[in-house]
Amino acid sequence: MQTTVTFSNLVEHSNPDVQSDVTHRIKIAVDSAGNHILFECASREALFEFGRSLMEEALFGTGEVEYFPLVSDKQILVVNGVRLTEDSSRIFVHYPREGKHDV
Numbered sequence: 001m002q003t004t005v006t007f008s009n010l011v012e013h014s015n016p017d018v019q020s021d022v023t024h025r026i027k028i029a030v031d032s033a034g035n036h037i038l039f040e041c042a043s044r045e046a047l048f049e050f051g052r053s054l055m056e057e058a059l060f061g062t063g064e065v066e067y068f069p070l071v072s073d074k075q076i077l078v079v080n081g082v083r084l085t086e087d088s089s090r091i092f093v094h095y096p097r098e099g100k101h102d103v
Contacts, residue, residue, distance in 0.1 A: 001045055007055060017045060024046040024083060025076060026050060026082060028090075029089065046083065052081060058095070063096065064093065064094045066092050067082050069084040
């Protein structure tokens with residue numbers, strides 16, 4: 001697995017291993033009673049690409065990103081660099097478009 005990352009807004013990143021191998025996936029489960037969220041990553045590569053996607057969004061994004069399960073022909077697809085299992089919760093990330101702001 002890769003251990004260094006270069007970010008560029010000129011190049012769209014896509015990890016061919018994660019794209020082609022469905023074992024690289026994440027299940028997101030919400031326990032509303034305990035107020036917990038569990039990220040169950042099937043591989044380090046899946047976690048790495050999720051982190052990369054969030055960093056790219058923080059550096060070059062527009063103020064929001066959504067991660068959601070997407071299935072076509074019974075195959076779980078990659079959305080925004082992340083493959084979420086069919087039974088995963090959706091993730092919505094909102095942040096300021098520019099500058100520093102408190103939440």
